[in-house]
Amino acid sequence: METGLTKWIIVITVVLCCLLELIDTSIVNVALTQMMGNLSATQQEVSWVVASYGIANVIVIPMTGFLAEQFGRRNYYFVSVVIFTLASIACGQSTNIWELVAFRFVQGIGGGALMATSQAILIDTFPPRQLALGQALFGMGIIIGPTIGPTLGGYIVDSNLGRVLNLARG
Known part of the structure; x- marks a missing residue:
């Protein structure tokens, strides 16, 4: 059990990581048409951007307990954050639909x-008497x-940010 500032740093980190993962799951849905135009992809091809992410989730989630036990929960979580972050950067730098699909996977x-x-x-992180608080924060x-x-x-x-990101990519 962690206490004091360490506990709250862990809580903030875990909740923010979950928040980013869930944002990432749904953020591309509204941009599919834009991706079709920017990457010269068909509707069927661009649907793989969403599907590849979901397929990867379905593969890794059942293995998570085993992998966390093998490598240690902290190490496994840290490596997962690094993989997620580097893949996010790679997605933003993709120049064609199949690169984007691979990086989304x-x-x-x-x-x-x-x-x-x-x-x-x-x-x-939380003692049993504070577990409800931890789960409530996670739920938020x-x-x-x-x-x-x-x-x-x-x-x-819809904003200039989308155009700027697109121009920065080349």
Whole structure:
């Protein structure tokens, strides 16, 4: 059990990671048409951007307990954050649809591990009498993420930010 500032740093980190994973799950949905134009992809091809992420999640989530036990929960979580972050950067730098699909798959592997490991970390962080508080904070992240994702995605697509990101990519 962690106490003091360390406990709250863990809580903030875990909730933010879950929040980012859930935002990432839904952010691309509103940008599919834009991606079709920017990457010269068909509707069937661009649907793989969403599907590859989900498939990776479905593969990694059942393996998470085993992998966390083999490598240690902290190490596994840290590597998952690194994979998720690097894959996110790679997604932003993709120049064609199949690169984006491949990087979204890798991103889904990291993201699925984040979601599955986060609750276990919170359970280890809070004493039994405060466990409800930890789970409530986790629940807030889970509820807020899917709400922010499409809104943020729409903002990026419709604003100058979307054009700037597109120009920066080349």
